[in-house]
Amino acid sequence: MSANFHHRLPQNVPGKFYIIDQCLDCDLCREVAPNNFKRWDEGGYSFVSKQPETPEELNLCLEVVQGCPLNAVGSDGDMHDWATPIHGDEVKPWWKFW
């Protein structure tokens, strides 16, 4: 199962990678790709602090996607509109039933 973009954390910088609200702060992503993942101390979870800018960083981020024990790291962020409100796909007007 892959991460759901609409559950992304607000601290992620927009781009290909993001972390969702299922992160349990295991530290793996920050160990593997410290250039791109940081800890949000107030919330006790990780977020994407910088999108990869080199092939090496990209590979490490892809490794994190595979390695996160909770599948909390998404890699399809570049296929979404970051202006969409978080959880925005779950709020439908009452007349929109399709």
Ligand code: SF4
């Ligand atoms: S590897 Fe996954 S669960 Fe662990 S800190 Fe990173 S996002 Fe959170």
